[in-house]
Every structure is written in structure tokens, then in C-alpha cells.
Amino acid sequence: MIEKQNIQTDAEVLVKVEGLSKKFCKDLKTSLWYGVKDLAYNISGNKNERLLRDKEFWAVKDINFELRRGECLGLIGHNGAGKSTLLKILNGLINPDAGKVTIKGRVGALIELGAGFNPILSGRENIYNNGAVLGFTKKEIEAKIEDIIDFSEIREFIDMPVQNYSSGMKVRLGFAVAAQMEPDVLIIDEVLAVGDMGFVLKCFKTIDTILPNTAIIFVSHSMPMVSRICSQIILLEHGKAQFQGYDIGKAIDLYYMRFAQNESNVVFDDGSIILESVKFLNISNVVNNVPQFKWKDNIELELVLYNKLLTTIPYITLSIFDKEQRGVAIFNYEFIKVNITKGNIKLNLKHSNLQLSKGTYSLNLIIYEKQKLQNPILRMNNIISFQVLYEIETWPPFLLDCELIVKQI
Numbered sequence: 337m338i339e340k341q342n343i344q345t346d347a348e349v350l351v352k353v354e355g356l357s358k359k360f361c362k363d364l365k366t367s368l369w370y371g372v373k374d375l376a377y378n379i380s381g382n383k384n385e386r387l388l389r390d391k392e393f394w395a396v397k398d399i400n401f402e403l404r405r406g407e408c409l410g411l412i413g414h415n416g417a418g419k420s421t422l423l424k425i426l427n428g429l430i431n432p433d434a435g436k437v438t439i440k441g442r443v444g445a446l447i448e449l450g451a452g453f454n455p456i457l458s459g460r461e462n463i464y465n466n467g468a469v470l471g472f473t474k475k476e477i478e479a480k481i482e483d484i485i486d487f488s489e490i491r492e493f494i495d496m497p498v499q500n501y502s503s504g505m506k507v508r509l510g511f512a513v514a515a516q517m518e519p520d521v522l523i524i525d526e527v528l529a530v531g532d533m534g535f536v537l538k539c540f541k542t543i544d545t546i547l548p549n550t551a552i553i554f555v556s557h558s559m560p561m562v563s564r565i566c567s568q569i570i571l572l573e574h575g576k577a578q579f580q581g582y583d584i585g586k587a588i589d590l591y592y593m594r595f596a597q598n599e600s601n602v603v604f605d606d607g608s609i610i611l612e613s614v615k616f617l618n619i620s621n622v623v624n625n626v627p628q629f630k631w632k633d634n635i636e637l638e639l640v641l642y643n644k645l646l647t648t649i650p651y652i653t654l655s656i657f658d659k660e661q662r663g664v665a666i667f668n669y670e671f672i673k674v675n676i677t678k679g680n681i682k683l684n685l686k687h688s689n690l691q692l693s694k695g696t697y698s699l700n701l702i703i704y705e706k707q708k709l710q711n712p713i714l715r716m717n718n719i720i721s722f723q724v725l726y727e728i729e730t731w732p733p734f735l736l737d738c739e740l741i742v743k744q745i
């Protein structure tokens with residue numbers, strides 16, 4: 337599904353990708369044999385670059401996009417979808433089998449952890465090397481080196497060989513070089529995942545600062561990070577663009593659909609009480625067994641528990657989780673202690689004016705024997721899922737109803 341919205345800006349196109357494809361072979365021996373054959377073909381003119389031979393597959397297939405200064409493209413997709421391969425082609429590390437990449441200006445890249453660094457050289461020496469690769473003179477690097485070291489926050493270790501750096505230190509140095517060298521195009525692959533929170537926040541701040549003058553391509557499995565910085569997304573599936581466009585919420589929803597789980601699971605159970613059934617009583621609609629509500633609907637949930645051992649009603653916590661397993665809300669109610677006997681207990685929970693954003697949610701249940709957060713006796717994840725429908729896709733979990741009054745003053 338390609339959703340292209342024409343957002344016309346005057347900013348210059350820095351990255352243009354046309355019909356880009358790359359194939360790999362699943363078997364090393366066959367791959368070497370094809371390599372030899374390709375070499376011969378290339379001399380006589382290869383006519384089969386768009387065809388797959390036995391054991392070959394497309395790691396990247398027919399990718400097209402344009403990226404302007406000031407735009408950030410997010411590349412998302414499951415493991416092995418082709419994101420890193422696409423980045424490596426863009427960075428010139430591997431050649432495509434078909435298609436064309438046109439990049440204007442200086443490219444800074446943070447691709448693999450430690451890639452681009454010589455492990456036996458010190459951090460300082462690597463800054464000079466990287467600067468030279470980016471086309472800076474020694475004098476220009478000297479003018480920037482203090483800022484780079486300051487940004488990396490590893491001044492103490494800057495003269496130590498990079499091979500002794502921790503993963504986070506390598507990322508700090510890599511990001512400091514890539515960002516402080518003012519690239520026109522910045523390629524970032526997942527590496528931010530290993531930085532600590534302080535450094536990640538600093539990176540985001542830097543990305544915000546350099547973005548107006550840079551085109552950024554960002555690969556990540558962290559949807560909060562993607563939604564924080566990307567203006568457009570390509571969702572890759574087996575090398576192809578399954579979705580391409582500016583609707584970040586929609587792209588993220590499609591990404592999560594692949595990982596949707598419909599089964600509940602018991603995390604802890606001491607056998608004193610069991611969940612017999614759970615259902616919504618006032619559903620607008622059900623699609624694929626998932627109840628749907630409209631934004632601002634009232635919801636009513638019915639739980640039936642079977643009590644085996646308890647003598648008073650336990651304390652029940654129901655929390656709402658989004659598709660990324662972020663806890664987004666918890667139901668609050670007044671707990672009234674009542675005596676119970678062995679057998680079924682029915683509970684009805686009502687909530688009015690549901691203001692969750694469009695999306696799919698699930699409920700987790702924890703039952704405590706006596707009071708809030710004391711002696712859990714049953715803990716179950718995903719006891720029921722539901723969807724909230726609305727026209728607008730938004731990434732934040734709440735869409736709060738409000739009124740805006742505008743007055744000329």
C-alpha cells in the first residue's frame with residue numbers, strides 16, 4: 337500500500353531513490369558461484385539483474401522516495417525486513433542490483449555500532465579519520481574537535497583505543513561526530529537504542545536543532561522514537577514498501593498489526609480465584625472478534641470470577657495497555673468490602689466518555705487478596721482487547737475532548 341501525499345515544499349531534494357532493489361542468496365556456495373557468473377555477465381552486460389535465481393531473494397525491492405532538507409524519513413519493519421540493507425546502499429557500503437540513488441551533500445552515518453571506527457585507534461584519532469572521510473580538512477576538524485568531545489561526554493576516555501569502549505560510549509562518539517560535522521544527510525540505524533536516557537534525550541535535541549538543515553533517515557523499532565522525529569514513514573515487509581506516506585499513526589498501526597496477540601495469559605495464579613469470562617456489554621461493533629468503541633463512548637465491562645477459597649471480595653485492578661505494551665490507564669473505583677462464598681461472582685465496571693486515541697488496546701487484570709497492591713493472587717495479561725475508532729490517527733494515547741476559544745485582543 338503506497339500512500340503518497342504531495343507535501344510540496346521549496347526545500348531542495350537531498351536524497352532521491354528510484355526503483356532500488358537488492359537481492360541476496362540464502363546459500364554461501366551458490367552465492368559465490370553467482371558472484372563469478374555476475375562478474376562475467378557484467379563484462380558482457382548483465383540483462384538478468386531484475387530476475388531471481390535459485391535460492392535468491394529480494395532484501396530490498398523497488399523502493400522509491402525523495403527526501404528534502406528538513407524532512408525525516410522513518411524506516412520501520414520487522415527483523416530482516418530490509419531496513420539496514422537499504423541504509424547500507426544509501427551510504428554506499430553495498431551496491432544495489434537495480435535502481436538509482438542520488439544524494440546531494442555530505443552524508444553522516446551511524447549505521448552499525450562501532451562501524452566507521454578503527455578499533456585500535458583512540459577516540460580522538462577516530463574523530464580525525466571520520467572527519468577526513470566526510471571531506472573536512474585537518475584544520476576544520478581541529479576547529480570542531482572540542483565540541484565533538486564535549487558532546488560525546490567521554491573526554492576522560494578520548495585517548496583510549498575505541499575497542500575498549502562500551503557500546504554506549506561508541507554510540508556517543510559516533511553520534512557526536514555525525515551530528516557535529518553538520519551533514520546534509522544523516523543516516524541513523526537503531527544505534528540510539530544502546531545510549532542511556534540522558535544521551536538519547538540529548539540526541540533528540542540535537543536532531544531537532546540540525547533537522548531544518550538536514551535530511552534524516554532513521555531506522556528504529558522504537559515507535560515512540562519514530563513518532564517523535566519522523567515526518568514520513570516507509571514500512572518495509574520482505575524488502576517491499578508495504579506502506580509509504582506521511583500518516584505516521586497509520587504506519588505505526590500497520591506495523592503493530594503484524595505482532596497482534598489475541599490470547600490472554602496467566603502470569604500468576606495461586607488457585608483461590610479464577611476468571612470464568614470477560615465481555616463488554618455495550619459494544620458498537622465487533623470485527624475479527626475484537627469489540628469496537630467509538631471515541632467518547634461509554635463502556636461497560638462484565639467479569640465473571642469463580643471463587644474457590646476467599647471469604648471477602650478481593651481488590652481488582654484493571655489496567656489498559658496499548659499495542660506497544662505501554663500501560664496507559666488504570667480504572668479507579670471505590671472499593672467496597674463484601675463477604676463472598678464459594679461460587680461465581682459477577683462484576684460490572686462502567687466508564688463514561690472514553691477518551692483514548694484511535695487504536696487497539698488490551699486489559700490486564702490483577703487480583704489482590706485484601707487491599708490494593710498487597711498479596712496478588714491472580715495476574716493475567718490481555719484478558720480482552722478492544723479498539724477505539726476515530727477519524728484521526730494520533731500517536732499519544734489520549735485524545736482529550738476540549739473547546740478552544742479564540743478572541744482577537
Ligand SMILES: Nc1ncnc2c1ncn2[C@@H]1O[C@H](COP(=O)(O)OP(=O)(O)OP(=O)(O)O)[C@@H](O)[C@H]1O
Nearest residue numbers: 360361362395413414415416417418419420421422
Ligand atoms: N550480506 C548478506 N548476505 C545474505 N543475506 C543478507 C546479507 N545481508 C542481509 N541479508 C539478509 O537480507 C535480509 C534483510 O536484512 P536487513 O539486515 O536489511 O534487515 P533489517 O530490516 O535491518 O533487520 P533488523 O531489524 O533485524 O535489523 C535478511 O533476510 C538478511 O538475512
